[in-house]
Amino acid sequence: MDFANHLILLASGLMLLSIFAGIISSRIGAPLLLVFLGLGMLAGEDGPGGIVFNNYEMTYFAGSLALAVILFDGGLRTSFQNVRIALTPSLTLATIGVLLTAILTGFAAVWLFDLSLLEGMLIGSIVASTDAAAVFFLLHLKNMRLQKRVNASLELESGLNDPMAVFLTLTFVHxxxxxxxxxxxxSIFDIVLSFFWQLAGGGILGFLCGYLLLILTNRLNLASGLYPILALSAALLIFSGAQEIGASGFMAAYIAGCVFGNSRHRAHQLTNRFFDGLAWLAQIIMFLLLGLLVTPSTLAPVLLSGIALALFLILVGRPLAVFLCLWPFGFSMKEKLFVSWVGLRGAVPIFLGTIPVLAGVENADLFFSLAYIIVLISLSVQGWSLSKVGKSLNLELPPVPSKPRRAEIDIRHQDGSSIIIYTVEPMSFATRTKIKKMPFSENAQIVNVIRDGVNMSVGKLSYFLPGDHVILSVQHDKITMMDRLFGTQPVQKFWGPDKSLIDESLYFVVDGSSYADLLKKYGLILSKEEDEATIHDFMKKRLRGKVKRGDIIEVGEISLTVLSCDGNRITRVGISYIDDDMHHSPLLWFIRRIRGFIRRNFD
Known part of the structure; x- marks a missing residue:
């Protein structure tokens, strides 16, 4: 009984300490996962905590559970739109890219540590894949808003590349x-068939089971708190079931999460919030255990050589693999450099490093130590500099509004729309724009507005006020846009090419080639020439052929800002209302328009 109490006290204390340390680390820009790992080491055998922990079996078991949860949660947050625009390059990176990285790093390990070729290839395989947990969390925690194809490629690659690393690791251990x-x-056919089954089997099983989970969620009448438990049980069952039949449980969990998260069901918001917290818990537990497992004194003999191998992987192995894999897909040099830099290593390499130990392979302790050193260097160097590299390569977009408070009512219409109640946030787009000018449509209609507990007539209101409860009937694909309307606007300081400060209120990313339909929703009347033009041709003409990130043109009450361009071709455009005169002084209004006139005619 005393042991159980001590264990609960120790575990809860470490988790609380991790949370508080994370708050402090976020203020100095330290990668949160590195903090969790460091706390585990401090609590371990060589640290002040002095806890002796060398249970590889328990670590492997806990790591499997944690990765299943993290990958399912990652799938919940991966949109099918991202899958469509980045599936081919991501699959190439997740298969050929991992193989090339393993081979290159393996040869470096053979030379640095005087190992056999098989041992070198095993080390390369263990550290070859990017870590889903590290990529998902670091990109989102640092609030990085990247160009869509880059962001989608990174997230999909990290969610899909574990099967290849697991397959190579198990093969070389065998x-x-x-x-x-x-x-x-x-024999060659058997190996290829085994790998194909890992990918295809996991993908097919994940798709079918994710769809089955969706049907069960919509048809079973359960207490609201049981729906997330149903999803968690299904995620673990899918992961373990795929592993039992020789397919990839990692792939199955991720694909099932994608299917379930991209479909409407009665517990959508509840499940997402539950898995958000659960994924955090899984991260903390997994990295604390991995920190406890290592004994820092055993790393000392191979520390310098391990750092050299980590730098080779970061600066040579990963970039070469990325450049070769992305060459056919038209990625720019800056995009390929950033994808190369975000080859973050996290829990997965350490998790895979336990496999040789459990299998009793010779030099297994060396393999585990090297995996640990590489993860520490990757999180320290790449994780710490992620945001700065994105900004220096001009790939980071202005931030979007934070998500507002909203509640979803379990009433689904035949057209697929849902009833959602938004609480209008201070400093949101909705508080600074007339209701009649907001981009509502037949897919997002106002049902009612409640102000200070009183039902208000929408027709008599000019503006929403902070604290208003707005009841909307919204199609699923319009919820993101509504979130941006009612969420708090981030404080932005974004400098244009003329060194003037751009202070835009709301950004919508435009991916299509034509902008006419979108602008018509804002009540603009376009000429025939403008109506038929592409967004690139229209803006380039207005800018007199000179296109730079940060260029602004104004069309009626709409401001268009160049967010990114590839050479002289515009690839992303931000759209926002120009604030009404009542929100700015006449002097600022006049200066803004004079500046726009000068830019259009004299730059």
Whole structure:
């Protein structure tokens, strides 16, 4: 009984300490996952905590559970739109890219540590994949808003590349134990078939089970608190079931999360919030255990060589693999450099490093130590500099509004719309724009407005006020836009090419080639020439052929800002209302328009 109490006290204390340390670390820009890992080391055998922990089996078990939860949660937050625009390059990075990284890093390990070729390839395989947990959390925690294809490629790659790393690790462990088989057409076919089944089997099982979970969620009449438990049980069942039949549980959990998260169901918001907290808990537990597992004194003999291998992986192995894999897909040099830099290593390499130890492979302790050193260097160097690299390469977009408070009522219409209640946030777009000018449509209609507990007639209101409760009937694909309307606007300082400060109120990312339909929703009347033009041609003409990030043109009451461009071609445009005169002084209004006139005619 005393042991159980001590264990609960210790575990809860470490988790609370991790949370408070995370608050402090966020203020100095330290990667949060590195903090969790460091706390585990401090609590371990060589640290002040002095806890002796060397249970690899328990670590492997806890790591499997945590990764299943994290990947399912990552799938919940991956939109099908991202899948469509980045599936091919992401799959290439997740397969060929991982293989190339493993081979290059393996040869470096052979040279640095005087190992056999098989041992070198095993080390390369262990550290070859990017870590889903590290990529998902660091990109979101640092509030980085990247160009869409870059962001989608990074998230999809990290969610899909674990099967390749697991397959290579298990293959080389088997070769080290049983010897290399006699190569024949049949043996090569068996290996290729095994890998194909890892990917395809996991993907098919994840898709089917994710759809089945969706049907069950919509048809079962459960207490609201049971729906997230149903999703969690299903995620773990899908992961373990795929592993049992020889497919990739990592792939199955991620794909099931994608299917479930991109479909409307009665517990959508409840499930997302539950898994958000659960993924945090999984991260903390996993990194604390991995920190406890290592004994820092055992890293000292291979520390310098391990750092050299980590730098080779970061500066040579990963970039070469990325440049070769992304070459056919038209990524710019800056995009390829950033994708190379975000090859974050986290829990997965350490998790895979336990496999040789559990299998009893010779030099297994060396493999585990090297994986640990590489993760520490990756989180320290890449994780700490992620935001600065994105800004220096001009790939980071202005931030979007924070998500507002909203509640979803379990009433689903035949057209697929839902009833959502928004609480209008201070400093939101909704408080600074006339209601009749807001981009509502037949897919997002106001049902009612409640102000100070009183039902208000929408027709008599000019503006929403902070604290208003706005009841909307919204189509699923319009919820993101509504979130931006009612969420608090971030404080932005974004400098244009003329060194003037751009202070825009709301950004909508435009991916299509034509902007006419979108602008018509704002009540603009366009000429025939403008109506048929692409967004690139229209803005380039207005800017007299000179296109730079930060250029602004004004069309009626709409401001268009160039957010990114590839050479002289515009790829992303921000759209926002020019604030009404009542929100700015006449002097500022006049200066803004004079500046726009000068830019359009004399730049």
């Amino acid at each position: 070769f080290l134990q049983a010897g290399i088989p006699e190569w024949s057409l049949q």
